[in-house]
Amino acid sequence: MFTDFFKARKAPHPLIRQNNRYFREFSAESPLGEYDFIVFDTELTGFSKKKDEIIAIGAVRISNLQISGAETFYALVKPENNSHTPSTLVHRLTPQELMQADDLKVVLPHFIEFCGMAFLAGHYVRLDFEFINRAAKKILGGVLQTPYLDTMRLAMAFNEYKHGHYYDHYNVRSSYNLAALSKEFNLPEFVEHNAMDDALQTAYLFLFLVKKMRRYGVRTMADFLKAGRNWKIIL
Amino acid sequence: MASDEDSYSPPLTVIVKFLQSALPFNSLDSRALYRLARLCRIDFFPQGTIVFQQGISTVDYLYLIQQGGVKSYLKDADDEISLNDYRGRGEYFGALPIIQNTRANLNVETVEDTFCFLISKDDFLQLLARHREFSQYFLRTMSAKMVKNVYAEFRQHKISTKTESGLYLFSATIGKIAKGRLFTIPAGTAVREAAVIMSEKRIGSLLVTDNDGKIIGIVTDRDIRSKVVARGLVYQTDVAEIMTAPVQTISSQAVCFDAILQMMKKRVHHLAVEQGGEIVRMITTHDIMVTQGTSPLYLFREIGAQRRVSGLYDLSAKIYQVVRSLIEEGAKANNITRMIAVLNDHILEKMLSLLLEEYGAAPLPFCWLLMGSEGRREQTFKTDQDNAILYADSDDEVKNLRAAEFFRSFGEAVIGHLVKCGYPLCPGDIMASNPKWRQPLAVWKGYFRAWCRTPTPESVLNSTIFFDFKAEFGAVELAAELRSEVLGYSKREDLFLMHMARNCLASRPPLSFFKNFVVEKDGRHKDTFDLKRKGMVFFVDFARLLSLKYGVDETNTMARLQVLGQGGYIPESLGMELVEAYEFLMQVRLVHQLHQMDGGHEPDNYIKPGDLSDLERQTLKEAFAVISRLQEFIKQEFHLAEL
Numbered sequence: 121m122f123t124d125f126f127k128a129r130k131a132p133h134p135l136i137r138q139n140n141r142y143f144r145e146f147s148a149e150s151p152l153g154e155y156d157f158i159v160f161d162t163e164l165t166g167f168s169k170k171k172d173e174i175i176a177i178g179a180v181r182i183s184n185l186q187i188s189g190a191e192t193f194y195a196l197v198k199p200e201n202n203s204h205t206p207s208t209l210v211h212r213l214t215p216q217e218l219m220q221a222d223d224l225k226v227v228l229p230h231f232i233e234f235c236g237m238a239f240l241a242g243h244y245v246r247l248d249f250e251f252i253n254r255a256a257k258k259i260l261g262g263v264l265q266t267p268y269l270d271t272m273r274l275a276m277a278f279n280e281y282k283h284g285h286y287y288d289h290y291n292v293r294s295s296y297n298l299a300a301l302s303k304e305f306n307l308p309e310f311v312e313h314n315a316m317d318d319a320l321q322t323a324y325l326f327l328f329l330v331k332k333m334r335r336y337g338v339r340t341m342a343d344f345l346k347a348g349r350n351w352k353i354i355l
Numbered sequence: 356m357a358s359d360e361d362s363y364s365p366p367l368t369v370i371v372k373f374l375q376s377a378l379p380f381n382s383l384d385s386r387a388l389y390r391l392a393r394l395c396r397i398d399f400f401p402q403g404t405i406v407f408q409q410g411i412s413t414v415d416y417l418y419l420i421q422q423g424g425v426k427s428y429l430k431d432a433d434d435e436i437s438l439n440d441y442r443g444r445g446e447y448f449g450a451l452p453i454i455q456n457t458r459a460n461l462n463v464e465t466v467e468d469t470f471c472f473l474i475s476k477d478d479f480l481q482l483l484a485r486h487r488e489f490s491q492y493f494l495r496t497m498s499a500k501m502v503k504n505v506y507a508e509f510r511q512h513k514i515s516t517k518t519e520s521g522l523y524l525f526s527a528t529i530g531k532i533a534k535g536r537l538f539t540i541p542a543g544t545a546v547r548e549a550a551v552i553m554s555e556k557r558i559g560s561l562l563v564t565d566n567d568g569k570i571i572g573i574v575t576d577r578d579i580r581s582k583v584v585a586r587g588l589v590y591q592t593d594v595a596e597i598m599t600a601p602v603q604t605i606s607s608q609a610v611c612f613d614a615i616l617q618m619m620k621k622r623v624h625h626l627a628v629e630q631g632g633e634i635v636r637m638i639t640t641h642d643i644m645v646t647q648g649t650s651p652l653y654l655f656r657e658i659g660a661q662r663r664v665s666g667l668y669d670l671s672a673k674i675y676q677v678v679r680s681l682i683e684e685g686a687k688a689n690n691i692t693r694m695i696a697v698l699n700d701h702i703l704e705k706m707l708s709l710l711l712e713e714y715g716a717a718p719l720p721f722c723w724l725l726m727g728s729e730g731r732r733e734q735t736f737k738t739d740q741d742n743a744i745l746y747a748d749s750d751d752e753v754k755n756l757r758a759a760e761f762f763r764s765f766g767e768a769v770i771g772h773l774v775k776c777g778y779p780l781c782p783g784d785i786m787a788s789n790p791k792w793r794q795p796l797a798v799w800k801g802y803f804r805a806w807c808r809t810p811t812p813e814s815v816l817n818s819t820i821f822f823d824f825k826a827e828f829g830a831v832e833l834a835a836e837l838r839s840e841v842l843g844y845s846k847r848e849d850l851f852l853m854h855m856a857r858n859c860l861a862s863r864p865p866l867s868f869f870k871n872f873v874v875e876k877d878g879r880h881k882d883t884f885d886l887k888r889k890g891m892v893f894f895v896d897f898a899r900l901l902s903l904k905y906g907v908d909e910t911n912t913m914a915r916l917q918v919l920g921q922g923g924y925i926p927e928s929l930g931m932e933l934v935e936a937y938e939f940l941m942q943v944r945l946v947h948q949l950h951q952m953d954g955g956h957e958p959d960n961y962i963k964p965g966d967l968s969d970l971e972r973q974t975l976k977e978a979f980a981v982i983s984r985l986q987e988f989i990k991q992e993f994h995l996a997e998l
Contacts, residue, residue, distance in 0.1 A: 180366060186473065187397035189366045308422050308470055310369070320366055324470070327399040332468075335401075 132262030135232045142237050143265045148342035152330055155341055156238035157182040157269070158193075159323040160231075161315045162248045165199060173199045174251050175218055177231050178316030180323045181238065185330065187323050193234045194316040196221035224255050232256070232264070239341070240268035243298045243322045267341075271322055273348040274329045275301050281336040301325055367392040370472055373421060377445040378973070379492030380419075387486065396473040397421070400465045407449070407459035414452040414459055416473040420444055423469025427461040441466070450493055453479055529614055530607035533628045535637030539564045540594060542571065546583050547590035549574055560625045560637060563598045570634055572600035575625055604629045605638070612690060614638060619655050619697045651677045651694060658701045664709050664772050667702055671776040674698050675736055675952055682949060688941035689913050696732040700827045706772055707828050714765055718758040719795075721746035722829035723769075726785060730823040731895070732911045733941070736948050736958045739781045740773055741820055743792035745799055745833050755795070762793045785820055796833055803841050810854040818855060822899055823910045838908060845903040855900045856993040864982040865889040880961045886944050887960040893982045894937040897989065901925065912937060929988060936978035943967075943975065 132140070160179035166172035174197050181191035198221040221227075231252075242248050245268050253263040275296060295304065298321055302309050307324045310317040330344065338347050370392035374380040383391065396416075400406055400423075407414065409430060424443040442448055452459050453476050474482075483490040539562045540549055549561055553576060563572040574594045582588065582597040603621050605614055607630040614626055618640060628636040640652050654670065654677050661667055674695060681691055707723060727741035728734050744762050749755055766787035774780060787793055794802075803821070806814035822841070826834030845851070865873040865884040874882050884890075898915035901907070905924045909915045913934055920930020948958035964972055989995065 184396075185398070187366065189370055189395040189397065189472075190393040192366055306422075306468065308369075320369070324397075324399070327397075327470075328401075328468070331399050332401050 133229070133260035135229060136256065136260045136262035136264065139232070139237075140262065140265050143267065148267075148345060149340050151339050152341055152344055153185045156236070157241045157326070158235045158238045159241045159319055159326055160193075160235075160245075160248065161242055161318040161322060162251055163315045164247075164251060167247070169250060169254065171201070172251075173197070173201065174224060174255065175199055175221075176315040177227065178314065178319040179231070179234060180319050181234075182241075182323060182326065183238075185327060187320075187327065192316065192320075193231060195227045195230065197224045197227050198222060200224075225259050228252070228255055228259055232260075235266070238266075240266045241271060241322070241326050242268065243271045243318070243325065245270045267345060269326070269344055270348050271298075271301075271325045271329060272296050274333070274344070275325070277338075277347040278329050278333055281333065281338075298322060298325065366395075366397070370395050370397075373445075373472065374419075377419060377447075379489050382488040382492065383482075383486055387482075391474065391478070391482065394474065394478045398471050398473055400469045400471065402465055402468050404465045404469075405462065406465065407452075407461065407463040409460065409462045410458055412459040414449045415476050417447055417449045417453060417476070417479045419447045419472040419474065421470040421472055423465060423467040423471075425463050425465050425469060427463045429461060450479070454483070454493065527611045528607065529605055529609050529611065529626075529628055529638055530630065532611060532642055533607070533636045533638035534642050535560075535625075535639055537562065537634065537636055539568075539570065540574075541566075542593060542595035542598075544594050545591045546574075546579060546588070546594055546597060549594050550576075550579055550590075553579075558637075559639060559641075561594070562602065562627065562634070562637075563594055563600075570602060570627070571595075572598035573602045573625060573627070574598040577624070599623075602627045602634070604634065606630070607635065611643060612686070615643060615652055616690075616693065616697060618643075618652070619701065622659075622701075651681070651698065654698060655701060658698070658705055661705055661709070664706055665775075667706055667772070668775050668777075671699070671702055671778065675949075678736070678945075679949060682945065688938050688945055691945055692733050692735065692941060695734050695736075696729070699729070699734060702776060703773075704828050706769065706776075710765065710768060710772070714761070714768075717746070717765070718754050718761050719747045719749055720830035720833065721758075721762065722826040722831050722833050723787070724824045724826055724834060726824050727820045728823075730825040730910050732825070733895075735941075735945055736952060738778070740770065740778050741781050741785050742770075742787050743785070743824070744787045744794070745826070745837065746793075746795050747830065747833060748795045748797045758795075759793070762787070763790065766793050783820075796837060799837055800840055803837070804844075807841075807845060807848040807851045810848075810851045814851075815854050815858050818851075819896065819899070822903065825910050842903070842906040842908060846906055852900065852904055853993055853995075855896070855903070856989050856995060859893065859896045859900060859989050860986050860995065862889070864893065864979040866976060866979045874964065882965065883961040883963045885960050886940060886947070886962045890979060890982070891937065891940050891944070893985060894933060894940070897933070897985050900989070901992075925988065929984060932981050933985060936981040939974055939978050943971065 131137075158179050158181055160177060162174050162178075163176035164172050165175055176196050177193065179193040181188050196218060198218055200223075240249065249264075249268055257263050295301070298318060299309075299313075301307075302321055302325060305325070305328055307321070307328060310321045330338075333344075333347070338344060367389060371385070371388045374383070374388050374391065375385075380388070380391070398418075402423075406412075406418065406425065407427075420442060422444055424441060425448060426441050427448065448463055449459075483493065535558065538552065538556060538558060540552065542563050542565055544563075553559065553561060559577075560573055560575040562570050563574055565571045572595070574597060578597045578599060583590065583592065588597070603617065603623050603625075604627045605617055607628050618624065618626060624640045626638050627634040628638050640656070643652060654673050657673075658667065658670055661670070677698065678691055678695060681694060686694075703723070711717070722745050724730070724743040724745050725741065726743060728738050729741055744766055746758055746762060749758070770780070770786050770788040780786065785792060806817055806821070824834065824838075874884050894916070895912050898912045898919070901919050901924060902909060902915045905919065905922070907915055907918045907922075907924075909918055916925075916930055916933050916937070919925045920927045920934075925933075943962065944960060947960075947962055951958045964975075967975065
């Protein structure tokens with residue numbers, strides 16, 4: 121503790137401190153419906169943690185295991201490194217759009233405020249979470265310690281409950297992307313694929329999975345955290 | 356940030372898009388839809404989830420199915436299950452318990468994995484209170500008993516939230532708005548004394564009692580002005596001599612609109628409010644106008660106040676404004692057409708009495724006959740004139756000649772003034788300016804007999820106009836005599852009835868085999884259909900035909916249908932369907948014409964299906980489907996084979 125404190129060049133931003141304080145100790149024993157979630161998705165210039173950046177964040181709040189139509193977050197982010205040519209952008213955002221957007225310095229605190237004390241969820245969320253935290257460290261002097269649930273891992277767990285322990289995930293791994301799962305589970309589908317739509321699509325997947333998994337005795341936050349952790353994802 | 360109106364939010368877009376394609380949400384404008392989407396929550400129910408348990412679950416949301424499906428079923432005391440319904444994408448559940456404020460009335464279970472949009476109970480009730488078309492959809496889909504509860508709910512809601520004037524005219528009961536305390540005086544009281552009491556108490560009327568304290572009449576400030584002052588009676592005259600008897604009464608349970616209609620019909624400004632067989636209070640035009648800003652009573656008073664015929668010219672145009680506000684307040688078509696009829700009558704009556712002052716008394720008693728839609732009390736805006744003069748028979752040849760001359764100039768004058776008031780001439784020349792339609796009773800009787808005895812295409816056509824005659828001014832007993840004679844023999848005129856029945860089957864409703872609307876292919880009315888001639892006329896002709904067959908003494912189509920249904924002449928269920936369908940068609944026409952007049956166009960009956968909402972189109976198709984059942988009934992009733 122003390123060494124951590126002295127190592128920090130400056131005190132973390134109050135938002136970060138509040139987050140860390142809250143999630144240092146929480147009870148995971150309540151049914152999942154008693155927790156709020158922010159299901160989010162980011163758009164990145166690429167997958168390299170070294171040189172790539174966040175260019176959009178989309179998120180939607182889930183409370184009482186229902187999606188709230190009004191509580192959404194969507195922001196474009198102006199990349200620091202202007203050398204990202206249009207061809208390196210995987211999404212349909214034009215450089216002009218991005219140049220008009222706010223810096224991550226501005227967007228990130230808004231996003232963290234939007235998240236409040238909710239838990240996080242996303243599809244292969246570890247990647248998004250790492251990009252968020254890398255920025256948080258740089259901008260706010262600390263990282264979020266919010267626990268998260270990954271819909272990709274939950275989907276794997278669900279399929280195993282459903283099909284038994286011999287279910288071979290590795291053979292069907294390519295079908296664990298968001299669009300494929302949405303099709304497989306017959307969810308309402310969103311045609312656009314920006315951060316906001318994907319966040320909403322993920323939220324539908326999330327609701328589907330957590331409610332479907334109840335019948336296998338997966339009920340509390342602790343159950344779900346455990347169910348999601350059993351799967352090692354190879355990228 | 357997320358609350359910015361223009362921020363990008365697919366949940367809202369998705370919900371709005373979905374609502375736009377779902378009944379009855381598609382009747383809401385896009386602002387209302389976005390507001391609603393913002394309030395929506397999205398929930399998921401795996402297959403086999405019991406969402407509602409009959410009698411147990413409290414219903415906090417209206418559930419709109421985005422994807423998936425549910426079944427609803429009832430369980431009786433023996434646990435017997437009866438399936439009620441399946442609902443799928445775009446359909447909803449939970450509306451009824453919310454509106455009735457009860458627990459779930461059914462069990463609802465998902466039969467597939469189901470995603471729903473949830474609208475909270477309060478938000479849904481507010482929608483009902485705010486959006487008339489929206490709430491009418493729910494009213495229409497529920498039975499009469501449920502509708503009663505809906506109105507009760509509205510009323511509660513109104514009182515607690517106090518939003519727009521809403522359904523006030525149709526929800527506020529007389530018992531609630533009647534302010535006038537009751538003052539009685541014995542019949543022997545002198546007029547002077549009555550006037551003193553009225554000015555002391557600052558009231559406009561006193562009820563007059565007999566020796567036993569029973570109420571026998573009413574004396575108003577107007578009686579004192581017009582009868583005592585104008586006739587030069589002494590102030591010691593007993594009030595019994597100038598009172599109006601009997602007193603017009605209205606139930607304290609009646610709604611405001613009924614009171615207005617009754618006051619206008621009876622030309623009175625005071626009604627005694629009756630409760631449990633006793634008169635408890637008075638209600639006056641003033642009470643209503645105070646509570647109801649845009650009351651039709653203003654126009655009613657303005658018409659009554661005119662002293663010159665030319666003063667009436669501009670007033671008929673105001674009927675449109677009054678009707679507009681009534682529609683905005685949620686009036687049903689039947690109430691509106693009745694209101695239009697009463698206002699038109701009032702203008703006509705004022706005009707006729709002013710002209711009689713000018714022309715002097717008529718040589719023979721007469722009444723002014725209204726024909727066609729006017730006679731049926733189904734006018735909308737700018738209905739063509741259809742009228743005639745019926746006067747008493749006389750043996751006095753000189754008198755007859757004088758009468759013919761008097762009614763010629765009188766009839767022509769009235770028609771001219773009516774045109775200036777904005778009532779167009781009848782293209783078929785069925786008007787009191789045509790000598791053929793200004794006749795003594797005996798001649799009229801001869802006309803009707805001839806039409807019945809020798810049915811020609813022309814006489815069948817005539818029947819559609821003349822057999823709906825109604826007298827609202829003058830010696831109405833002449834019209835009553837004519838009516839009772841016609842009804843006396845019409846039921847036996849089989850050949851005539853058969854021709855009329857054939858006429859009812861001669862055309863088909865404008866629906867194709869695939870239940871699409873059949874519209875005009877070209878010309879000025881391309882892509883439209885004539886709602887009156889291709890739709891409403893079936894109901895009107897049907898009601899007339901059976902009324903003539905069974906001697907029903909009504910001219911109004913809805914009233915005819917009701918009498919026929921209640922009297923067992925037609926199956927009650929068919930009667931109800933006909934009434935509902937016909938009223939809906941009237942409503943569509945009124946709203947259509949109102950839109951046209953808002954846009955500065957002449958109102959007509961040409962409806963473009965493309966301009967209607969999904970909801971209206973669907974209901975219209977249902978209304979047209981009733982026409983086939985009506986025709987089927989005629990075929991059986993008159994033993995007519997397929998034509």
